Amino acid sequence: MEFSLSLIINVIITIYLFVDARKREKNSWVWGILGFLFGPIVLGIYYIQTGRKGLGWIIVILSILWFIFAVIFGIIGAVFGLFA
Known part of the structure; x- marks a missing residue:
């Protein structure tokens, strides 16, 4: 079984x-559903939509x-894999 941190973050x-x-x-x-598919960028958009614009824009930009x-x-x- 493979451990995937991004999957855990998306579920949270x-x-x-x-x-x-x-x-x-x-x-x-x-x-x-959008949060599961697209993760942090949807979280940022959700924060912007609900009035928490500062935190929302920071999350969107970082994502x-x-x-x-x-x-x-x-x-x-x-590219390096092609020349190795």
Whole structure:
């Protein structure tokens, strides 16, 4: 069995979004499913939608930067893999 930290983080985000959306009378199923599929970026968007804009924008920006770095390092790894 493989340990996947990102899966655990997405499940935690999903549970949080599902419970908090229900408290704020939003569609909890939609937010939960989106949170599971897209993770932290949806959490940031949810915070922006519910009025916690500062924290929301920080999470969105960090999520986008993390994705960009992952793509760049993946490309660099693939290029070095071709010449190894």
